[in-house]
Structures are given as structure tokens and as C-alpha cells.
Amino acid sequence: MEDAVAEVLRQWQRVHPDLDTLPIAVIGRLTRCATLLQQAADAPLTREGLARPEFDLLGALQRVGRELTPTQLARETFSSGAAVTKRLRRLEERGLVERRADERDRRVAHLSLTEEGRRLIARLVPEQVGYEASLLSALGVDRQRDLADVLSELLVLLEGRLGGVPI
Amino acid sequence: MEDAVAEVLRQWQRVHPDLDTLPIAVIGRLTRCATLLQQAADAPLTREGLARPEFDLLGALQRVGRELTPTQLARETFSSGAAVTKRLRRLEERGLVERRADERDRRVAHLSLTEEGRRLIARLVPEQVGYEASLLSALGVDRQRDLADVLSELLVLLEGRLGGVPI
DNA sequence: AGGAAAATGTTTACGAGTGAAATACCTGTT
DNA sequence: AACAGGTATTTCACTCGTAAACATTTTCCT
Numbered sequence: 001m002e003d004a005v006a007e008v009l010r011q012w013q014r015v016h017p018d019l020d021t022l023p024i025a026v027i028g029r030l031t032r033c034a035t036l037l038q039q040a041a042d043a044p045l046t047r048e049g050l051a052r053p054e055f056d057l058l059g060a061l062q063r064v065g066r067e068l069t070p071t072q073l074a075r076e077t078f079s080s081g082a083a084v085t086k087r088l089r090r091l092e093e094r095g096l097v098e099r100r101a102d103e104r105d106r107r108v109a110h111l112s113l114t115e116e117g118r119r120l121i122a123r124l125v126p127e128q129v130g131y132e133a134s135l136l137s138a139l140g141v142d143r144q145r146d147l148a149d150v151l152s153e154l155l156v157l158l159e160g161r162l163g164g165v166p167i
Numbered sequence: 168m169e170d171a172v173a174e175v176l177r178q179w180q181r182v183h184p185d186l187d188t189l190p191i192a193v194i195g196r197l198t199r200c201a202t203l204l205q206q207a208a209d210a211p212l213t214r215e216g217l218a219r220p221e222f223d224l225l226g227a228l229q230r231v232g233r234e235l236t237p238t239q240l241a242r243e244t245f246s247s248g249a250a251v252t253k254r255l256r257r258l259e260e261r262g263l264v265e266r267r268a269d270e271r272d273r274r275v276a277h278l279s280l281t282e283e284g285r286r287l288i289a290r291l292v293p294e295q296v297g298y299e300a301s302l303l304s305a306l307g308v309d310r311q312r313d314l315a316d317v318l319s320e321l322l323v324l325l326e327g328r329l330g331g332v333p334i
Numbered sequence: 335a336g337g338a339a340a341a342t343g344t345t346t347a348c349g350a351g352t353g354a355a356a357t358a359c360c361t362g363t364t
Numbered sequence: 365a366a367c368a369g370g371t372a373t374t375t376c377a378c379t380c381g382t383a384a385a386c387a388t389t390t391t392c393c394t
Contacts, residue, residue: 003322004245011230016292023299026311027204029318032245034201036325037194051380063178070343078199083381085344107342107389125183132190138324139317144193147317150310151196155170157305158203220350237373250351252374274359274372 005029040135044128048120053079055124057087058096058113062121067100067110096120172196207302211295215287220246221254222295225263225280225288234267234277263287 005028009021038052045055060076061068068076074084088111091097096117102108113121136144172195176188205219212222227243228235235243241251255278258264263284269275280288303311 001323001327003319004326005319005322008230011232012292015230015232019293019296020300021296022308022311022315023296023303025315026303026318027208027299029315029322030197031201031205033318033321033325034198035245036322038198040325041194053380063175063182065178065182071341078202080382081343082345082383086380105342105390109343125179126186129186129188129190132194133187135325136190136193136321139321141189143317143320144189146313147321148189148192148196150306150314150317151193151200152170152172153310154200154303154306154314155172155196155203156168158200158207158302159171160168218350238371247352248373249353249375253350272360272372276373 041132044131054087054091058117058121061113067112069108208299211298221258224254225284228280229288234279236275
């Protein structure tokens with residue numbers, strides 16, 4: 001069985017016979033897999049009325065286990081400050097996240113999960129990860145580990161090259 | 168050297184000691200790599216005032232080597248019909264793509280590259296692919312092939328499971 | 335102390351994608 | 365011929381992310 005990118009590679013090869021198509025094979029498949037996974041993997045979230053970026057934000061608060069400022073949340077979820085502001089508004093309105101003012105520096109806010117947010121995320125994370133595992137299961141655990149390892153290598157290189165995240 | 172996801176995995180492990188984090192290792196890294204690559208890899212395109220999805224559309228016309236209808240373009244670029252409509256409007260305004268009416272069925276349109284579009288894409292594709300190759304080069308060609316192979320396996324599985332594209 | 339510079343967070347204007355509805359057209363059946 | 369049903373494409377209303385501008389507050393330097 002052949003994937004959807006194989007035909008694309010053949011087409012490019014025919015039009016540009018001298019072109020090295022390896023980058024397309026890697027990047028094309030990477031972005032395609034990411035798109036499909038993001039669509040598919042969000043089913044448990046969507047049932048709870050959460051979008052993936054909102055889930056990521058809640059998850060960040062859960063996994064670091066302490067309050068975070070909006071800027072820290074932006075770093076932690078690899079997103080812009082403006083995006084975090086918008087997501088926080090929705091999550092605060094839903095009562096999943098609460099805000100505490102810093103008494104020393106009046107610019108900064110400290111965000112934490114409410115009791116309800118904690119309950120939701122504690123229930124949702126195992127469900128979500130389990131569902132993701134089932135999506136990947138056909139690949140076999142060893143093959144998944146191979147994939148995670150190569151991707152980790154690539155990630156180090158990309159983050160280094162593109163000006164990694166300074167602390 | 169460690170990638171940005173490794174710390175996230177440790178944090179989850181500490182909060183949910185019984186959680187199998189392999190799916191996060193795979194999917195988290197996959198989406199993070201895809202994001203970084205898409206930001207980084209678009210530099211040559213951006214210089215020409217093209218967005219990635221517009222480039223993909225032009226590329227599809229170039230590599231199949233014949234006219235395509237909007238619906239075929241949507242399939243070919245994995246996007247929705249509405250998105251194709253919007254992109255076509257911009258590309259037609261820029262004179263890179265032209266439209267021919269079907270004389271038999273007056274609903275359908277046939278899109279093709281203009282001479283200018285052909286010139287642009289013929290120049291841009293080798294430049295773009297070369298730039299992508301340089302982004303990946305630190306990984307080594309063999310490792311890139313490994314990656315492409317696992318991703319191809321995964322893609323087959325995902326496309327099969329998520330209701331692949333019937334002809 | 336005092337003002338420039340930097341940092342934090344929010345707001346704003348805008349562009350792009352989406353699903354659903356709308357539009358226009360074709361095809362087959364009666 | 366007429367109509368039901370299906371297809372191709374566009375439009376619409378909406379959501380979300382972004383970059384840039386903004387307001388506020390702190391820090392730094394002299």
C-alpha cells in the first residue's frame with residue numbers, strides 16, 4: 001500500500017527530473033501526518049467543547065503543577081501572547097482557570113486551574129492519551145519509538161538553528 | 168542535547184506516573200516539528216509574497232502538468248473547496264493562474280498556470296526544495312530516509328483509518 | 335530622584351480557514 | 365417536458381491566530 005505523497009513525488013520527479021525530492025518526502029509527509037493527527041486526535045477534546053490549544057493550556061498548568069503567568073504560558077504552549085490572552089478569557093469564563101494578581105509587580109497575573117478545571121483535565125488527559133495511543137497502535141510500539149527518536153533529533157536541530165528558546 | 172518535548176514528558180510522568188507517554192512523545196514532537204518547519208521553510212516563498220498554501224496550489228498545477236478544476240485542486244492540496252476559492256481569487260488577481268470555462272458543463276472551471284505563473288514556480292520550486300534540504304541537512308541523508316519511511320507507514324495507517332480519499 | 339528603556343499583558347485590525355447555506359447547473363427518470 | 369436528486373463552485377457568518385500598537389508598570393542608569 002502506498003501513501004498519498006508517493007504519487008506527488010513521482011509527479012515532481014517527472015517534471016523536474018534533476019530535483020532531489022527527499023525534502024518533499026520528509027516535509028510533505030510530516031505536515032500531512034500532523035494535519036491528519038490533529039484532526040483525528042481531537043475527538044475526545046471536542047466532545048468536551050475544548051479546542052486543542054485550550055487543552056494544551058490547561059495541560060500546561062496541570063503538568064507544571066504551579067501557577068503560571070501569561071508569558072510563561074505562551075512559552076510553555078509555543079504560542080503568542082495575544083493567543084494566550086484570548087484563550088484565557090474563554091477558559092476563565094468557563095470557570096476552568098482563575099487569575100490571581102501579583103502583589104509585588106502589578107503587571108503580572110498568576111493563572112491556575114480551578115477545582116473544576118483540575119477535575120476536567122485529570123479526567124481528560126488519560127482519555128486523550130489513550131485515544132492517541134489507539135490511533136498510533138497499528139504502527140507498533142517499536143516503530144513508534146523509532147519515530148519519536150528521529151523526530152527528537154530533528155527537533156533539536158530545528159530549535160537550535162531557528163534560535164532556540166532562551167530561558 | 169535534549170529537545171523541548173523531553174521536559175514535558177517528564178512533567179507528565181511526574182503528575183501521572185501510570186500514564187504511557189509514548190503517544191505524547193510521538194504526536195507532540197510531530198506537531199512541533201511541523202510547526203517549526205512550516206515557519207522556517209517558507210522563507211523563500213515569503214520573499215516572493217506567496218503563502219505556503221498558495222505555493223502548494225501553484226505546485227499542484229505544475230506537477231500534474233494539466234488543467235485542474237477547483238474540486239480537483241482541493242483534493243490535490245488537501246484543503247476545503249472554500250479555501251481553494253479564496254486562494255484562486257488572489258492568484259488570478261496576481262496573474263499567476265487563469266481560468267477557462269468548460270463548454271460542456273458550465274459549472275466547472277479549468278485552472279492553469281499563466282506564463283508568468285509557470286516562470287515563477289519553475290524558478291521557485293528548486294529554490295524552495297534546496298532550502299528545505301539545507302534545513303534538514305544536519306540530520307543526515309540516511310536519517311532523513313528513515314524518517315520519510317516511518318512517516319509513510321504512519322500516513323498509510325492514518326489515511327486508511329480516517330476514511331481515505333476514495334477515487 | 336528622574337527619565338529613558340524594557341517588560342507584561344491586552345486591544346485592535348486584519349487575513350485566512352471552516353462548515354453550512356446558497357447558487358447554478360446537469361442528469362436521469364417518469 | 366418536468367421534476368427530483370446530485371454535483372461544482374461560490375458566498376456567508378464565524379472563529380481563531382497574528383503582528384503591531386497601546387497602556388501600564390518596573391528597572392536601570394546617571
